Amino acid sequence: MTAAVSIRGLEKRYASVHALQGIDLEIAEGEFFALLGPNGAGKTTLISILAGLTRASAGSAEIMGYDVLHKSRHARRNLGVVPQELIFDPFFSVREMLRFQSGYFGLRDNDAWIDEILDNLALTDKANTNTRLLSGGMKRRVLVAQALVHKPPVIVLDEPTAGVDVELRQTLWAFIRRLNRQGHTILLTTHYLEEAEALCNRVAMLKAGRVVALDHTANLLHSGDERRLEITLAPADQLPAILLPRLVKQEGSLHVLRLLDYADLEGILTTLRTSGVAVVGMNLRQIDLEEVFIRIMGQESDA
DSSP states (O other), X not given: OOOSEEEEEEEEXXXXXXXXXXEEEEEOXXXXXXXXXXXXXXXXXXXXXXXXXXXXXXXXXXETTEETTTTHHHHHHTEEEEOSSOOOOTTSBHHHHHHHHHHHXXXXXXHHHXXXXXXXXXXXXXXXXXXXXXXXXXXXXXXXXXXXXXXXXXXXXXXXXXXXXXXXXXXXXXXXXXXXXXXXXXXXXXXXXXXXXXXXXXXXXXXXXXXXXXXEHXXXXXSSOOEEEEEEEOTTOOOXXXXXXXXXXXXXXXXXXXXXXXXXXHHHHHHHHHTTOOEXXXXXXXXXXXXXXXXXXXXXXXX
């Protein structure tokens, strides 16, 4: 079966900056895939190459089997990109923009699908509003609509929920999940790692233009086999010094401790009790993707 996205040995140099350093990735049709990394990791450069906006210095990239350089028209037809920046034409209404966007892909009489997109993104009442009159959140919804107007099999979402309200996030993810269930491949970049954890089957982590982690989300979450004990101490109490090596994070009276296995729990509670420290709240949980991300990025920095 043809991969939805295939990247082999991809490199990009800007003068002295080596933005991408031999990226190899293959994303299967129908996957919900996360591309994560700190600012400057190369995520946007990679997306720009996939979209045909930037030419790679070396290597190749394909969308649904079409090389983005040599078969650019076919590759672009199979790809929809929601960019980070709020880019819009201030002279047209939302519906007019979507009709024009349909025309760029040779689509006529596309109003039924446009209406469905508008409805799913809660834009129906803004369909005839000039785009310059929309709020920032509404403009971001329009960007999503533009990316979907030609029903691309591969959808790239580059920080789609940055700076938007909770309602839009819920509306957007419900729609994107449905598209994914229908067979669309989703490539997501986000700084909201809880979104990636909840939505994505697989995750690639980039740092300084290299892939430093690539695995199924569940495998990454269990890679350290660690748990977290969240304890809230009485206001006047302090964590005993013997437990400080386990401390991951502290926010006021809330302390997050590293827990290798459940047997550790009894020892920690005994230490707190014998030290006269009062526990007023407690929660036990697995590590999340954000903690895995921080650990992997830290390991790469040490290396």
